[in-house]
Amino acid sequence: MDEDEFAICIACQCPVKDGDLYYEDVTEGPLHAACCGPEPESYHRNGEPLKPGDPIPEPEIYRSLRRLHS
Numbered sequence: 001m002d003e004d005e006f007a008i009c010i011a012c013q014c015p016v017k018d019g020d021l022y023y024e025d026v027t028e029g030p031l032h033a034a035c036c037g038p039e040p041e042s043y044h045r046n047g048e049p050l051k052p053g054d055p056i057p058e059p060e061i062y063r064s065l066r067r068l069h070s
């Protein structure tokens with residue numbers, strides 16, 4: 001099958017696998033939750049940078065698209 005469909009973490013350049021906690025960065029690509037620093041500047045909410053005092057969003061659980069078709 002096509003192995004190019006892996007999402008690659010923009011921080012560590014490793015694939016984001018099914019079940020990994022991650023953030024979808026709309027500008028650059030996915031990012032492991034574990035690869036995010038504590039700074040709010042690292043995070044977005046609905047494509048907008050967080051405002052001062054905003055809580056850091058919860059990470060999502062990655063599901064590969066391929067699984068939807070099997």
Ligand SMILES: [Zn+2]
Pocket residue numbers: 009010011012013014031032035
């Ligand atoms: Zn990573």
